[in-house]
Amino acid sequence: MAGSRGWTADILGEGFQQRTLTLEPDDEGDVVATLVRYRMPPLEQLGEFLLPDVADGIDVLYVHGWSDYFFQRHLARFWARLGARFYALDLRKYGRSLRPHQTPGYVDDLRTYDEDIEAALAVMGHGSEEHAAGRRTRRRLVLLGHSTGGLTLSLWTARNQDRVAGLVLNSPWLEFQARQLGRLAIAPLVQAGSRIDPRAQLPVVDLGFYTRSVSSTMDGAWDYDFAWRPLHGFPLHPGWLNAILRGHRLVDAGLQLRVPALTLLSARSVLLPRWNDAMMRSDTALDVDAVAERALDLGETVTIVRLDGALHDVFLSEEPVRQRAFEQIVAWGRGYLTKPPTVGR
Numbered sequence: 001m002a003g004s005r006g007w008t009a010d011i012l013g014e015g016f017q018q019r020t021l022t023l024e025p026d027d028e029g030d031v032v033a034t035l036v037r038y039r040m041p042p043l044e045q046l047g048e049f050l051l052p053d054v055a056d057g058i059d060v061l062y063v064h065g066w067s068d069y070f071f072q073r074h075l076a077r078f079w080a081r082l083g084a085r086f087y088a089l090d091l092r093k094y095g096r097s098l099r100p101h102q103t104p105g106y107v108d109d110l111r112t113y114d115e116d117i118e119a120a121l122a123v124m125g126h127g128s129e130e131h132a133a134g135r136r137t138r139r140r141l142v143l144l145g146h147s148t149g150g151l152t153l154s155l156w157t158a159r160n161q162d163r164v165a166g167l168v169l170n171s172p173w174l175e176f177q178a179r180q181l182g183r184l185a186i187a188p189l190v191q192a193g194s195r196i197d198p199r200a201q202l203p204v205v206d207l208g209f210y211t212r213s214v215s216s217t218m219d220g221a222w223d224y225d226f227a228w229r230p231l232h233g234f235p236l237h238p239g240w241l242n243a244i245l246r247g248h249r250l251v252d253a254g255l256q257l258r259v260p261a262l263t264l265l266s267a268r269s270v271l272l273p274r275w276n277d278a279m280m281r282s283d284t285a286l287d288v289d290a291v292a293e294r295a296l297d298l299g300e301t302v303t304i305v306r307l308d309g310a311l312h313d314v315f316l317s318e319e320p321v322r323q324r325a326f327e328q329i330v331a332w333g334r335g336y337l338t339k340p341p342t343v344g345r
Helices: 042-047 073-081 110-124 128-132 148-159 179-196 209-214 238-253 277-281 288-295 319-336
Strands: 016-026 029-038 058-063 085-090 140-146 166-170 261-266 302-307
Touching (some): 029 110, 110 128, 110 148, 110 238, 148 238, 179 238, 209 277, 238 288, 261 319, 288 302
Parallel strands (some): 140 166
């Protein structure tokens, strides 16, 4: 059974704490996830412009993407200003949760992360046991996922709709870069590879352009740990890629979400084999047009926002772009997260 240890100081500094979540061992040995929480220090509250009407009574759980971990302090502070309690989850074999004996980022089924998510939600007061017993917290849950985390949370929400008040997706990886036809063509080869040698190393496809646009050691503005967010990403493996393609297939079939979903995307992609300065204002990881189209298959209430100048992680874009993204979340939150009055005749 999964368990957890107490809160300790986190590497992100004042206001941030982390908690290790012990999970069931797998074929590589011990496995953990790590939950990070942010509580705005009292002195910071005095100097902040607060909008507690937007997300009061909301708990936010953020899940990162592939070859990534949570380091976005400004994202936590933004949600805190809206009145939310902010949490972020470093999934098993990523970031704070990565151990030397593990294959970084590897799972062969995205449902494996159900255990990580449930362990985090239990600590947050949104556990499945409390929910099943009718001991529901009065606070509502909003899930926030980036890239692969957006795909994982979309699939989890489809199986747990009555536990989620809203879904915010930051450049979610909902469709393969070669679109549906490319996915259908490559899927049999990936499936065969996953049966023969699921942890075989596939060719490197990340040329480092996204890192160049983000890292302060290059042309970007952000500091983070290259051991947890490598220049060229983690090695790819057939078993992992097969899990991703199965997830894409499920989204393609339609998730039928009743939960309102907000999808934030760049206005354009630049997917080239050589560096281009346009990559500083574009998504260099996903085909955003394909993702925008696939996002319509999420459910009945989907809002899609295309942000000119956004990077693959919208919240790591230049400040004016980030501000527009935050404004869109505020507008969406006021429309879908605030409890509406009863409408009658």
